[in-house]
Amino acid sequence: MTIPKILSVAGSDSGGGAGIQADIKTSQELGVFSTTAITALTAQNTMGVQEVFPVSTEFLKAQLEAVLSDIGTDVLKTGMLVSEGHIQVVCDAIDTYSIKRVVVDPVIASTSGSDLLNEAGVKALKEMLLPRTTIFTPNIPEALRLTETHEPVTVADLKKLAVQLYQFGPTIVVLKGGHFNGDAVDVFYDGSRLELLTEERMQRTNTHGTGCTFASAIAAELAKGSIPFEAVKLAKAFITEAIRYGLPIGKGNGPTNHAAYKQSR
Numbered sequence: 001m002t003i004p005k006i007l008s009v010a011g012s013d014s015g016g017g018a019g020i021q022a023d024i025k026t027s028q029e030l031g032v033f034s035t036t037a038i039t040a041l042t043a044q045n046t047m048g049v050q051e052v053f054p055v056s057t058e059f060l061k062a063q064l065e066a067v068l069s070d071i072g073t074d075v076l077k078t079g080m081l082v083s084e085g086h087i088q089v090v091c092d093a094i095d096t097y098s099i100k101r102v103v104v105d106p107v108i109a110s111t112s113g114s115d116l117l118n119e120a121g122v123k124a125l126k127e128m129l130l131p132r133t134t135i136f137t138p139n140i141p142e143a144l145r146l147t148e149t150h151e152p153v154t155v156a157d158l159k160k161l162a163v164q165l166y167q168f169g170p171t172i173v174v175l176k177g178g179h180f181n182g183d184a185v186d187v188f189y190d191g192s193r194l195e196l197l198t199e200e201r202m203q204r205t206n207t208h209g210t211g212c213t214f215a216s217a218i219a220a221e222l223a224k225g226s227i228p229f230e231a232v233k234l235a236k237a238f239i240t241e242a243i244r245y246g247l248p249i250g251k252g253n254g255p256t257n258h259a260a261y262k263q264s265r
């Protein structure tokens with residue numbers, strides 16, 4: 001029996017809704033084994049990020065080597081990456097272990113406004129990691145930061161932005177429309193095929209960790225052998241149910257409900 005596996009390289013969210021915790025819960029729900037390499041510990045809850053304690057680049061490398069030299073992985077997924085040095089270590093691991101499927105969620109800042117990747121890290125993300133990326137999943141503020149363009153107003157603007165992001169080198173761009181005005185429209189672009197994945201926008205406050213959950217669902221489905229577009233379609237259904245049944249936990253923005261998709265089947 002082959003067991004599908006993902007390796008999540010991300011930060012720990014003590015509040016349990018985003019980061020490593022979201023990735024583990026999502027892959028478990030989708031029947032995929034997840035290993036982890038933690039880039040930073042955050043003291044965080046539904047109100048925001050109180051403190052960040054980065055792991056040294058040497059210790060990140062030790063975690064990656066421990067996992068990859070023994071267990072291996074079908075897909076490597078990244079979230080919070082802290083700095084240029086951390087990105088270099090991840091790129092070295094991708095090359096050394098010839099990892100062919102890489103899902104990159106460019107966590108630049110938390111929804112509550114804390115920086116989770118420094119300035120040099122944003123440059124390294126563009127120059128080093130994106131050319132090694134299979135599926136790149138920026139949200140609109142991240143896309144604008146990387147391309148230095150204006151806020152998309154129409155769906156045509158969203159499509160243009162996805163095409164611009166493709167120039168950074170990933171095989172596929174999935175531009176997330178959670179921050180768009182109107183429906184929650186995501187754009188899938190692989191250099192020739194451009195598809196829209198559209199769901200009605202739900203008015204919800206418990207949306208902490210939506211990006212991490214969506215990207216890890218894509219990674220899990222790729223690990224199970226789905227082709228990229230099918231993996232993205234399933235991840236969209238997974239996140240839609242997770243947002244619909246978001247959990248009223250804590251005093252601020254609660255987490256999404258990672259169990260909702262499976263319960264709805």
Ligand SMILES: Nc1ncnc2c1ncn2[C@@H]1O[C@H](COP(=O)(O)OP(=O)(O)OP(=O)(O)O)[C@@H](O)[C@H]1O
Binds near residue numbers: 139199212236
């Ligand atoms: N209110 C909503 N209703 C329906 N779908 C939504 C809503 N908000 C986000 N989504 C969907 O959730 C997924 C994640 O998108 P989003 O743009 O929120 O990511 P993100 O900003 O990286 O998330 P976060 O930073 O909160 O972790 C996308 O598929 C998006 O369309």
Ligand SMILES: Cc1ncc(COP(=O)(O)O)c(N)n1
Binds near residue numbers: 107110210
């Ligand atoms: C460790 C970690 N990784 C990612 C996020 C982004 O999630 P959000 O934008 O929902 O705050 C986060 N807050 N913390």
